[in-house]
Amino acid sequence: MATMKEKRSCGQRCEDFGRFVWNSDEGKFMGRTPEKWVYISLYYVAFYVVIAGLFSLAIWTLMYTLDPYAPDYQDRLNSPGVMVWPNTYGEEIVEINYNTSDKASWMKMTNILNEFLEPYNDTKQLECNKYNCTKGKYFIQDTFSAPHHTKWACPFMQSMLGACSGFDDPTFGYNCSMPCVVIKMNRIINFLPTNNTDHVPYVNCTVLEGQNNVDKIEYFPECAAMDLSYFPYYGKLAQPTYVNPLVAVRFRLVGEKQAKIQCRVVSKKISYENFYDPYEGKVIFQLKAVK
């Protein structure tokens, strides 16, 4: 049978392989001359260098166009949301219900407030926000003159909440019918709530239901204002020690001791009638004290 393969010994195969690796007759290494190997290697080295170069260029261009101090995808949100503390959600809206004669019930509210106010601790604020801010004026900062290449932030201290600071009354009024709530407006980078000549933004709370059950509404700090020196906010990286200005509101509940309240931050550039976002510019909550 002519087609039958000639049987080769193991030794012969090894020899063949050896000749493939190094063929001394033709001066070839693995089927190519050393020169050719050098050219091929150089070709691939150059190829990968170019690929790596293009890749780095792309990354660099991307990084260069990103501003590390601003979010890259800021959605269309241009009016800030408003929140209330204690933030105890009920079915739909925030429901601040408590029982003045049940310590566990009102302690729940005071614990929420104490925890929320922790960053506003006077000692802490005086330590990390040392800058002397000028009240009544936007704190525009074009440079990064604060330590570690950051911008300054104005201190807001718990004590500025007066009767609602928890200092004189550690129960925040929850052991009786004068509960305090804290209103906070969300941060928006570079947002200025008014034109300089306008009034400062302030909180205005109105009773939507149960007008007869609210005898008095008091605001802290005075005038319920959010001072302009807390604006604009430059972002977490630029202003790591920034805290939102707060307004505390104390209600004196009488009669049935329950009411539906709306607190709005009033300012030219803060809208509050967005059907799709009920928390834009305002917050509505139920307040109810039982015995």
Ligand SMILES: *[C@@H]1O[C@H](CO)[C@@H](O)[C@H](O)[C@H]1NC(C)=O
């Ligand atoms: C309020 O708490 C007191 C003491 O725990 C309790 O006797 C009373 O029934 C509570 N009131 C209501 C309306 O739940």
Ligand SMILES: *[C@@H]1O[C@H](CO)[C@@H](O)[C@H](O)[C@H]1NC(C)=O
């Ligand atoms: C503020 O912080 C200091 C030091 O950490 C602490 O001693 C003090 O009790 C805190 N004050 C309040 C009101 O929590």
Ligand SMILES: *[C@@H]1O[C@H](CO)[C@@H](O)[C@H](O)[C@H]1NC(C)=O
């Ligand atoms: C802020 O003002 C106080 C007193 O007016 C002064 O002692 C302090 O050095 C000032 N701090 C800065 C950072 O300017």
Ligand SMILES: *[C@@H]1O[C@H](CO)[C@@H](O)[C@H](O)[C@H]1NC(C)=O
């Ligand atoms: C509520 O607590 C404050 C401060 O601890 C106290 O002065 C006040 O008498 C208390 N009120 C009631 C009704 O227990």
Ligand SMILES: *[C@@H]1O[C@H](CO)[C@@H](O)[C@H](O)[C@H]1NC(C)=O
């Ligand atoms: C704020 O001022 C700018 C120009 O200074 C003006 O174009 C803009 O309409 C003003 N906005 C409001 C809300 O008054």
Ligand SMILES: *[C@@H]1O[C@H](CO)[C@@H](O)[C@H](O)[C@H]1NC(C)=O
């Ligand atoms: C607060 O809002 C109510 C209702 O919109 C209004 O009547 C009242 O004048 C406002 N108060 C202030 C100080 O703007």
